[in-house]
Amino acid sequence: MRVGLKSGLTAVAGLLLIPGFAAAQTPAARQVTFTKDVAPIFQQKCQDCHRPGAMAPMSLVSYQDARPWARSIKTKVANREMPPFHIDRTVGIQEFKNNPSLSAGEIDTIVKWVDAGAPQGNPADMPPARKFGDPNSWTIGEPDIVVKFPKYLVPAESPDLYGDLFADIPIDSDRYIKAIQTRSATAESHKVVHHALSYSVSPDAIQGDMSNEGGQFLVEYASGKNAEVYPEGSGVLLKAGEKARVSYHTHSYGEDTQMEIELGMVLYPKGYVPKKIRWSKQLAQPTTPLDIPPGQVARSDGYVMMHKPARIIAFQPHLHLLGTKQCLELIYPTEGASAKTEVVNCVNFNNSWHLSYNYADDVQPIVPAGTMLHNIQWHDNTAANPRASDPRNWVGNGNRTVDEMGFFWLGWVEITEEEYQAELAARKARQSRTTTQQQQQQQQQ
Numbered sequence: 001m002r003v004g005l006k007s008g009l010t011a012v013a014g015l016l017l018i019p020g021f022a023a024a025q026t027p028a029a030r031q032v033t034f035t036k037d038v039a040p041i042f043q044q045k046c047q048d049c050h051r052p053g054a055m056a057p058m059s060l061v062s063y064q065d066a067r068p069w070a071r072s073i074k075t076k077v078a079n080r081e082m083p084p085f086h087i088d089r090t091v092g093i094q095e096f097k098n099n100p101s102l103s104a105g106e107i108d109t110i111v112k113w114v115d116a117g118a119p120q121g122n123p124a125d126m127p128p129a130r131k132f133g134d135p136n137s138w139t140i141g142e143p144d145i146v147v148k149f150p151k152y153l154v155p156a157e158s159p160d161l162y163g164d165l166f167a168d169i170p171i172d173s174d175r176y177i178k179a180i181q182t183r184s185a186t187a188e189s190h191k192v193v194h195h196a197l198s199y200s201v202s203p204d205a206i207q208g209d210m211s212n213e214g215g216q217f218l219v220e221y222a223s224g225k226n227a228e229v230y231p232e233g234s235g236v237l238l239k240a241g242e243k244a245r246v247s248y249h250t251h252s253y254g255e256d257t258q259m260e261i262e263l264g265m266v267l268y269p270k271g272y273v274p275k276k277i278r279w280s281k282q283l284a285q286p287t288t289p290l291d292i293p294p295g296q297v298a299r300s301d302g303y304v305m306m307h308k309p310a311r312i313i314a315f316q317p318h319l320h321l322l323g324t325k326q327c328l329e330l331i332y333p334t335e336g337a338s339a340k341t342e343v344v345n346c347v348n349f350n351n352s353w354h355l356s357y358n359y360a361d362d363v364q365p366i367v368p369a370g371t372m373l374h375n376i377q378w379h380d381n382t383a384a385n386p387r388a389s390d391p392r393n394w395v396g397n398g399n400r401t402v403d404e405m406g407f408f409w410l411g412w413v414e415i416t417e418e419e420y421q422a423e424l425a426a427r428k429a430r431q432s433r434t435t436t437q438q439q440q441q442q443q444q445q
Contacts, residue, residue: 033121070118088346095360140179143264176235182221185260224353234276276413284375302375309420312365314411316356322379333370
């Protein structure tokens, strides 16, 4: 029987009105589940810390582990508080080495999972479990040498303690450091170390007043600090026959704790001398002492000049509990009334994570001699800040955990004027090529 066009369309229209017919022809969006979608993200980006025996407060290995924390997980990842990498993504350089951040797509997947009620999904979709080693293993790889400082008892109740510990450096000739990491040897030790500054010093110096004998600075550690890996061809000198010194600051947390600090180093081969010395210093202290009134958010500024051309390798903010944000701005040397400025980065600071942000090689800021580094920072002493111990009280400068600080650690290598001009020309050429390619793509569209 032949059906006319009109009657055929009518029949199809009638079928579309039958409940469930349209849905049967158009597949529904697949539900996001833990086993198929979320578990692979957790394995790649979260489980290094969130697993039994590691430093995080809860495990995210299994569905049963993660499900009770679903709403908290959504909040933390949507606000980009976890994984910890607190660069403001609206300004400045965005390319870094070893960036653990979630992509926008990964965040969207986790949010959809929680909003759907955090379903488990088919257990058969669960990826094979990751195999882990020691949760306290070195992130720089196996060090060539490890310096173990003497144990130090931090009482359960005590004011903040300061002092120095010394240990041998196991080398028989001068060497250059390629990568370095400070770690607390135990999870309990990690809780009491507020900061630890490591140096190499002359054996004769340790008999005197260390406040006047800093020695060769090696590395800074504070809560959550990551390792430092220097760019190829740059390093820090480690002299044979010297002692390692760690200048510590501890903060008690209610239990007697044996503080154990270790310093691991990857070294260049014997006899190798890198072309560049990698410098690291705390810079740009506020021009006036910190003044943070009760119930207020206070801004402060600090400045320091770079007297030689330089390539900036890493930027690390350092504030305490009230610190919420810090920005690094470059003020370039210019003639005339107006100076050219550039905001390199802003970091949404969290005192639990003193991270060093290591720039990708192609975007490391290069600065001419005479450039001013401008530190812009904010401290929040209001009830809205959960880390404010008592927002009714004024807070100022001090070394204790409950006092405040405000500077940044900067890692850099000095370059010659010729190297600066050559790199500047190369970057301008790359930018010109990129602009041309973008214009051509737009014309083709």
